[in-house]
Structures are given as C-alpha cells and as structure tokens.
Amino acid sequence: MERSSTVVSGGLTASTNSCEKEIPSYLQKAYWWAYLHPRAVRFFEQQWLINLILWGNFNNLRDAALEKLGHSIEGKTLQIACVYGDFTPRLAQQLTPGAILDVIDVAPVQLDNTRSKIGSNGQVRLHQQDSSKMEFQDGEFDNTVVFFLLHEQPEAVRLATIAEAVRVTRKGGRIVFVDYHLPAVWNPMRYVMKGIFKLLEPYAENFWCKDIENWANLDRNQAGIKKRLFFGGLYQMTSIDLNAG
Numbered sequence: 001m002e003r004s005s006t007v008v009s010g011g012l013t014a015s016t017n018s019c020e021k022e023i024p025s026y027l028q029k030a031y032w033w034a035y036l037h038p039r040a041v042r043f044f045e046q047q048w049l050i051n052l053i054l055w056g057n058f059n060n061l062r063d064a065a066l067e068k069l070g071h072s073i074e075g076k077t078l079q080i081a082c083v084y085g086d087f088t089p090r091l092a093q094q095l096t097p098g099a100i101l102d103v104i105d106v107a108p109v110q111l112d113n114t115r116s117k118i119g120s121n122g123q124v125r126l127h128q129q130d131s132s133k134m135e136f137q138d139g140e141f142d143n144t145v146v147f148f149l150l151h152e153q154p155e156a157v158r159l160a161t162i163a164e165a166v167r168v169t170r171k172g173g174r175i176v177f178v179d180y181h182l183p184a185v186w187n188p189m190r191y192v193m194k195g196i197f198k199l200l201e202p203y204a205e206n207f208w209c210k211d212i213e214n215w216a217n218l219d220r221n222q223a224g225i226k227k228r229l230f231f232g233g234l235y236q237m238t239s240i241d242l243n244a245g
Contacts, residue, residue, distance in 0.1 A: 021106050021128050026154050030202050041113050050085040055189070057231050061178050062087050064228065064237050065145060068176050072096050075142035079103040080131045080165060081149040082110040088118060091145070095123050102141070104129040132160035139170035147178045150212070151204040158207065162216045166242070174241050181229060181236035182208040189234045212238040 023036065034040055044050065051058040062085070069077065073094045082088070082105040092101055104127045105111050111126045118124045129135055131149065144165050150158050169175050183190040197204040207215075213225045224241035 021130060023106060024130070024157070026157065026203075027106070031152060035110060036107055038109055041109055044084050045113060047085050054235070055231060057235055058085055060230060061147075061235055061237065062090065064230070065147060065176050065178050066090060066094060068237065068239050069143055069145060069174070070094065073101075073143065074099050076100045076102065076140065077143040077145070078136070078141040078165075078168060080134075080144065080146045080161065081105050082107075082114045083147050086117070087147055088114055088124075092118055092121055092124050099123060100125065102127060102136075104131065104134065106130045132157045132164060134164045134168060136168045138167055139173075140168050142170060142173045144169045144173070144175045145178075146176070149179070150177065150215070151180045151201060151207040154203050155206055158203075159215060162212070166216060166218070166240075169242055171242050174239060177212050177236075177238045177240075179212070179236060179238075180204060180207065181233055183231075183233040187232035187234065189232060193234065212236070213240070216240070 028036065032040075034044060047058075054061065065087075069091070071094055073091075074096050077091070077095070077099070079088060079091065079101060082103060088101075088103060095101055101124045103111075103114060103124065105114070106128065108128060111128060115126060127135075132153075146161070146165060150161065153161060165175050180193070183193075194205065211227070213223075218225065218240065223243055225238065227236055227238045229236055
C-alpha cells in the first residue's frame with residue numbers, strides 16, 4: 001500500500017492531499033480541555049504535573065519504555081501521538097547517528113508543543129496524521145511506541161490505531177505500548193481510577209476489559225509478547241516483537 005507525506009514547514013509534514021487534518025469529533029468533545037486548547041497545553045506541559053497525574057510513575061514508565069526501545073536506537077522509530085513531559089526529547093537522545101524519529105499527532109497545537117521541546121534536532125520529524133489511518137508504508141519502521149494513547153480512544157479508533165501500529169512496523173521490529181491496566185481487586189487504585197475515568201476519561205474503562213494483545217488480535221505464537229506491570233497493576237508496558245517468519 002503506497003502512502004506518502006510531504007514537508008510543508010519547519011519539519012512538519014502532512015498529507016499530500018491536505019495540509020490540515022480534521023480533528024476527530026471524539027477528541028474535540030472529550031479532550032479539548034487537555035490537548036486542544038493552547039492554554040491547556042501550557043498548563044499540562046509541566047513535568048511535575050504529568051508525574052502527579054500518573055501518581056508519581058511517569059519517570060518509571062518513561063524509562064521502562066526507553067530501555068525497551070534500546071539505549072542506542074538505530075533505523076526508523078515511530079512515536080504515535082505527542083506526549084506531555086520529556087518523553088520525546090529523551091527518546092531523541094537515544095537515536096544513533098543517522099537514525100530517525102517520526103512523531104505523529106492529529107492536533108497541530110500538540111505538534112507545535114513538541115517542536116518547542118526538541119528544537120532544531122534534524123533527526124526528529126513531525127507529521128500531522130491520524131493514528132487510525134496513517135500515511136506511512138507497510139513495514140516502514142523498525143520500532144513503534146504508543147505512550148498513553150489507547151485508553152483515550154473509542155473502541156473502533158483504538159482497534160484501528162493498534163492495527164496501524166502493527167502494519168507500519170516491519171517484521172522483526174518492535175512495538176512498545178505503555179498505558180493503563182486493570183489493577184488487582186485488592187488495589188484501591190482500581191476503585192479510585194474508576195471514578196476518575198467516569199469523570200474525565202470516557203473511553204478508559206472499556207480499555208480495561210482486554211489485554212493489548214487481545215485488542216490487537218495477535219496470536220502469541222506469531223508475535224513475541226511481553227507485559228510488565230507497575231504500581232500494583234494500574235499501569236502496563238506491553239512489548240510486541242513481530243516475528244520475521
């Protein structure tokens with residue numbers, strides 16, 4: 001499947017068909033306050049606040065994902081959706097000379113914010129694309145990372161995003177997902193987070209009902225799947241190594 005994008009300005013790329021992507025209605029309705037309003041971006045782009053929102057676990061989750069991707073990252077890596085905090089700058093620091101990091105997001109304000117954090121790093125390219133229908137070629141990337149995105153998407157969009165992550169990652173490549181996970185029944189955060197989800201995260205509780213490999217509909221015999229839990233099971237890092245065979 002041939003898909004392409006072109007540079008339009010300042011390292012930002014967009015579809016050859018349009019330089020402006022429509023913001024999905026679910027994102028405008030449910031998350032305008034967190035990701036779309038410029039004041040929201042300025043408010044949430046604070047390392048201490050992001051760490052607080054994740055109950056002090058941001059650094060552990062960031063470092064676990066970066067370690068899984070490798071301390072010296074070669075080839076092409078894709079980050080699906082921008083991330084508040086220093087995840088992307090730290091990821092860019094691990095690129096070897098000649099390696100490339102492509103970062104996509106459907107919201108221009110998020111791409112602008114990420115650009116302000118990475119500066120003039122020529123190894124990082126920003127693209128305005130929808131995670132559920134990306135414009136990259138099949139198997140284009142050696143690594144793909146999805147950091148706290150899936151729980152914010154309606155089920156149909158989530159399924160499409162995971163399928164796209166698998167599609168654009170080459171056989172023999174690695175996909176790393178970091179997100180929420182259903183805690184054990186003894187963990188009080190299971191009940192605290194249910195209330196928070198109902199108030200602020202309308203799609204998150206549905207995400208709890210399956211493991212990521214089940215959302216991806218992947219057979220463990222066809223992909224190397226490893227899961228690591230954090231904070232009593234509230235968070236997970238699931239890595240998928242796509243078998244070359």
